[in-house]
Amino acid sequence: MITDYNLPDNIVDILNANKREDDDTFQELIRQGGYVPPHINLLIDAISALSMGKNILLKGPTGAGKTKFAETLSSLFHQPMFSINCSVDLDAESLMGFKTLAYQDEKQKIEFVPGPVTSAMNDGTFLYIDEINMAKPETLPLINGVLDYRRTITNPFTNEIITAEKGFNVIAAINEGYVGTVPLNEALKNRFIVIDVPYIEGEDLKQLIESNTKLTDKTTIDLFVTLSTDLIRAVYQGKLAEDAASIRALLDACDLSAIIPPKRAILRSIVDKLDEEREREFVKNLADTLF
Incomplete structure (x- = not known):
């Protein structure tokens, strides 16, 4: 911490x-x-x-x-x-x-x-x-x-x-x-x-993941930072609701990824919270390209 x-x-x-x-x-x-x-x-x-x-x-x-x-x-x-x-x-x-x-x-x-x-x-x-x-x-x-x-x-x-x-x-x-x-x-x-209070991004987010979650694999942490950047960009472009880029949800996904596969962790922590099918598919496609 x-x-x-x-x-x-x-x-x-x-x-x-x-x-x-x-x-x-x-x-x-x-x-x-x-x-x-x-x-x-x-x-x-x-x-x-x-x-x-x-x-x-x-x-x-x-x-x-x-x-x-x-x-x-x-x-x-x-x-x-x-x-x-x-x-x-x-x-x-x-x-x-x-x-x-x-x-x-x-x-x-x-x-x-x-x-x-x-x-x-x-x-x-x-x-x-x-x-x-x-x-x-x-x-x-x-x-x-x-x-x-x-x-x-x-x-x-x-x-x-x-x-x-x-x-x-x-x-x-x-x-x-x-x-x-x-x-x-x-x-x-x-x-x-x-x-x-803006979203936390880049090195600051990496530091947050390392200090506040159980995820220790450096490569996976970098991929989650990239995922967050993509999600935030999509929010600003109006493609996703703000919930999709929640740092709290991302940290939950990182925690789960210490035990279960990252794509499933993203599904439980981020995707399944979204209301629209279009948004859920969008995030799943992002996850597929990274993990």
């Missing part, structure tokens, strides 16, 4: 100054990371923004590594990270928490179980909001105050005003143009620093 990014000295100093002090709180939520940035400036800019208390929005195609990018920031800052996976069913309880019945000294009482937003704010951790443009437009305004300079929110279930502790930051991610997504309104978008 990649741990040494050869960051400039001033960025290393920023990380050291903003790392969470060692404690046992939510240690299991500090992610492992391992993201390989196509350009080191992506990492430098994200670290700079977070160190200033700014929110960042990771924008890019599916499978480009946005979640792994966020996990790497969690690792570098040694900062636990609560997560929200957005959908049309996302509601206030999913964000803030919910009330439940509990017992104390054999007496019934109502307790509030905090959700990811309240937990992250109260403990001063990162909050990751995945596919933020999948949420209903009426849901997200609830957390507008969390995303601006106020860093406060009124819990609708307890009427408590929560102010985020030091260290709290929001990292969000979007896949644009997908079914079920809605454009972010300007008020929400303006609360973020936007970082465009």
Whole structure:
């Protein structure tokens, strides 16, 4: 796994100054990371923004590594990270928490179980909001105050005003143009620093395969890098959906190829996920020419 990014000295100093002090709180939520940035400036800019208390929005195609990018920031800052996976069913309880019945000294009482937003704010951790443009437009305004300079929110279930502790930051991610997504309104978008996350290619992808999969054969790794390049080109040409060039799916195929034949690994990890027969045949033909 990649741990040494050869960051400039001033960025290393920023990380050291903003790392969470060692404690046992939510240690299991500090992610492992391992993201390989196509350009080191992506990492430098994200670290700079977070160190200033700014929110960042990771924008890019599916499978480009946005979640792994966020996990790497969690690792570098040694900062636990609560997560929200957005959908049309996302509601206030999913964000803030919910009330439940509990017992104390054999007496019934109502307790509030905090959700990811309240937990992250109260403990001063990162909050990751995945596919933020999948949420209903009426849901997200609830957390507008969390995303601006106020860093406060009124819990609708307890009427408590929560102010985020030091260290709290929001990292969000979007896949644009997908079914079920809605454009972010300007008020929400303006609360973020936007970082465009492209596909990982070439030597960077080779390094990622070597460090994050069980595949060790150099020749096969080079062929998978070539396959990825061909898939990405086909996506840009409109011949394939973005899912076909997912780096996550490619890494799965590399892992399986350590045990089963590469073409079958590609079939299980990439081809069978595609909806259109035309696209499935296209990818199978690419695999046939390489493996």
